[in-house]
Amino acid sequence: MAQMIKKGKELIRICPTNTLKLEYSVDEGETWSLRYMGNPASPGEFSDLADGGKELLAEGPKGSFYSKNKGKSWHKK
Numbered sequence: 419m420a421q422m423i424k425k426g427k428e429l430i431r432i433c434p435t436n437t438l439k440l441e442y443s444v445d446e447g448e449t450w451s452l453r454y455m456g457n458p459a460s461p462g463e464f465s466d467l468a469d470g471g472k473e474l475l476a477e478g479p480k481g482s483f484y485s486k487n488k489g490k491s492w493h494k495k
Contacts, residue, residue: 423467425474430467430489437463437478440489453489461492 422431429447433439440454456462462480469475474485475495482495 420467423469423474425469425488428488430474432464432467437465440464440467442488454492456492461494 421434422429424430427444429443430453431441431443431450433441438456439452440456441450442453443450456464460480461476461483462478464476464478466477467474470484472486474489476483476485476489476492480494483492484495485492
């Protein structure tokens, strides 16, 4: 898995300064916007991202999670 992936026309990455956050870019990484601000309880910090086809997949110390809306909300695998 990776710290940043391409999903459709967006780049999605784990924030380099706060791994509770996911950011996205629609201009090939020139500017970044907040997509998801997690909390330590669920799903916690992100360590890896992957494009799972219809789902975005994430891994962290709390386990494996999936999102069906490009990372706006997460559910435990």
